[in-house]
Every structure is written in C-alpha cells, then in structure tokens.
Amino acid sequence: MTTISPERIAQIEARRDELQALMATGDLPSDRFVAVSKEYAELEPVAAAAGEVRRLRQEADSLAYMAEDTGDEELRLMAAEELRDNRAALDAADRRLALALLPRDAADARAAMLEIRAGTGGDEAALFAGDLFRMYQRYAERQGWRVELISGSSSDAGGFKEVVASVTGTGVFAKLKFEAGVHRVQRVPATEAGGRIHTSAATVAVLPEAEDVDVRIDEAKDLRIDVYRSSGPGGQSVNTTDSAVRITHLPTGLVVIQQDEKSQHKNKAKALKVLRTRLYEAERERLANERSGTRRAMVGSGDRSERIRTYNFPQGRVTDHRINLTLHRLPEILEGEMDELIGALIAQDEAERLASLDG
Numbered sequence: 001m002t003t004i005s006p007e008r009i010a011q012i013e014a015r016r017d018e019l020q021a022l023m024a025t026g027d028l029p030s031d032r033f034v035a036v037s038k039e040y041a042e043l044e045p046v047a048a049a050a051g052e053v054r055r056l057r058q059e060a061d062s063l064a065y066m067a068e069d070t071g072d073e074e075l076r077l078m079a080a081e082e083l084r085d086n087r088a089a090l091d092a093a094d095r096r097l098a099l100a101l102l103p104r105d106a107a108d109a110r111a112a113m114l115e116i117r118a119g120t121g122g123d124e125a126a127l128f129a130g131d132l133f134r135m136y137q138r139y140a141e142r143q144g145w146r147v148e149l150i151s152g153s154s155s156d157a158g159g160f161k162e163v164v165a166s167v168t169g170t171g172v173f174a175k176l177k178f179e180a181g182v183h184r185v186q187r188v189p190a191t192e193a194g195g196r197i198h199t200s201a202a203t204v205a206v207l208p209e210a211e212d213v214d215v216r217i218d219e220a221k222d223l224r225i226d227v228y229r230s231s232g233p234g235g236q237s238v239n240t241t242d243s244a245v246r247i248t249h250l251p252t253g254l255v256v257i258q259q260d261e262k263s264q265h266k267n268k269a270k271a272l273k274v275l276r277t278r279l280y281e282a283e284r285e286r287l288a289n290e291r292s293g294t295r296r297a298m299v300g301s302g303d304r305s306e307r308i309r310t311y312n313f314p315q316g317r318v319t320d321h322r323i324n325l326t327l328h329r330l331p332e333i334l335e336g337e338m339d340e341l342i343g344a345l346i347a348q349d350e351a352e353r354l355a356s357l358d359g
Helices: 005-023 030-069 073-101 122-143 172-179 264-290 330-336 341-359
Strands: 112-118 144-152 160-168 181-187 198-208 223-228 244-249 254-258 309-311 317-320 325-327
Touching: 005 030, 005 309, 112 122, 112 172, 112 264, 112 317, 122 144, 122 172, 122 181, 122 198, 122 330, 122 341, 144 264, 144 330, 160 172, 172 198, 172 341, 198 264, 244 264, 254 264, 309 330, 317 330, 325 341
Parallel strands: 181 309
Antiparallel strands: 112 160, 112 198, 144 160, 181 198, 223 244, 244 254, 309 317, 317 325
C-alpha cells in the first residue's frame, strides 16, 4: 500500500483542476499553454489513480460492513466474495498510484540520439551493428517514431562500422534508454567454411536529445567551425565543395564531425544537434554523480562497457543478462518485435524503484 498522505493527494487534485480550468479559458499564450498542458499531463495520471484508490477503499468499507453485519446469509456470502475481488483491485490500483508517484527521469519524454558502433569481431561485428540498426528502425516504425540518419560509416563487407541516428516520437528515450550497453552476437559467419560459431559485439549508446534551452552555446566564443572537402573511403573525394563540417566546442574540447550531407548548412545543423546532445548528456551525468546515494538500476548503469544482451543464432534465442530473461524469438525480435523485451526491462526497473521506496 502506498503511504502518500491524503493532504498531498488533495494538493495534486486541486492543482490538476486548476490547470484544467486554465486550459479551458483559451486565453493562454502558446508558450504558457504548452507549459500548463505539460504539467497537467504529469499530474492527471496521479490524480486519476488516487481517485480510483479512494473509490475502491470506500467500496471495501461498505462490503466489509455487509459481510459482517447483515443478517442475510446469501447477501453476506456475496459481499464476502465481492470483497475479495475488491482487495485484488485495490492492490493493483495502489500499485498504479505508487508508480504514478515515482520520480520520473526528466528526459523520458525526449527524442533520442542512437549511436551504434561495431566492436570486436571485424567485418562480422559491422554486419551485426547493421542488424541492430535495422532492428531499431523496425521497432521505431511499430511505435510510430521517425528515424533520421545523422551519419554512417559502412564497412566493406556491409553493415556499419558506426551509425548515428536521431529518433523522434512519443516516449522515445523512456523505452530506448534500456538498450545502452554492449550487445553480443553468436553465429556462423557466411564466410566461415568450417561452420564454427563466432562471437562478436557492438556497442549501443542512447542519449536524450537536447533542446536549445538546455545547452547555451555562444557560437562566436564557444565554437571553432572548420569546413573542408568531404572524402570517402581511402581519401576518395565524395564531392567537389567544402561541405564537411568539424565543430570544436572550445570549453570542453569536444569535437563533432559531419560530412554525410552535400550541403554545408545541413552538415552544420546535424553537427550542432549531436554536439548539444553530448553536452546535455555530460551535464546529466555530472548532476547524477553529484547526488548522494545515486541508485544503480537493476537494468544496468548504461555503461557502454557493460554486456547487456546476447543474440544466439544457432539456438534462435535472445538473452538479456540484466534481468536473466531468455526469449526464443530471435527472428521476430530482429524484425522489431521488441515490446516483450523492453516491457520486461521497464517492469523490472519499476519494481526496483518501488522496492527502494519501501526500503
């Protein structure tokens, strides 16, 4: 059972009603309306869950009275049965209220920058990085998200040595953040004549995208922007204009290079987007490290050096090592059917955070 005070619930409900009335006036400036509607969207699930808990508790009191004090035996038995159902519903509603009250990662609603890099394993690792990127593209399609390729470095055998993409939509970071870490594949490469299973890996990083208000950059003072001619593999010229852009953030020394587009302006815009995202993530990490007693989630720290999942092709299985979950649905998962996998990670994270509140 949640231990939140009735006074706190009353405050939340009153604020929810106040925000609802403000939005109904139609007089708010657009920026103020966005802020009010965002706060309302955060409070409404809490208020709704609290209302359901209150209704079920009132119902439980009435049923308990009927089950104990009525002289009608048939009515008493019926009330006792309904009371058992009520208690199960109340437990579920209490859990929903507790989850609604959990502190949220402020970045959960944001878009995400997805970075995949081939690790150990040479060409096979690059092919696997390509498989992972396609898996996330297909998952994004199922979620109604949009994937924009920022940059990619293909390997000679296919796949990617490195690929960076922007993923936008509803709740992107809240779901994709659990994908950060080392992904390992076990399979027989197409070039392996002896049929031996090889193991290779790719790293996945998922960063919440920054907004202009998150990271203040004075382009005149903070940035050095160099332009040069894009080049392909082996130094071969891709085009004949100085369209490639290298941005150096002078305060931190962070460097971002973008040359995939033929337009210098598009390359600069993409490079700035990546730069803002990495600066925002660095600030998030700094703040997290400053907080005392920072909890390390059961689903992992997101450290890129941490092996989180194995894709075993001979056995057709995917194992997530953080939650000891094995699914024998490898082909479907690679086609983007990741709801069961990501849902289990979210559920484990919620359970851990609820347990930490009880402790």
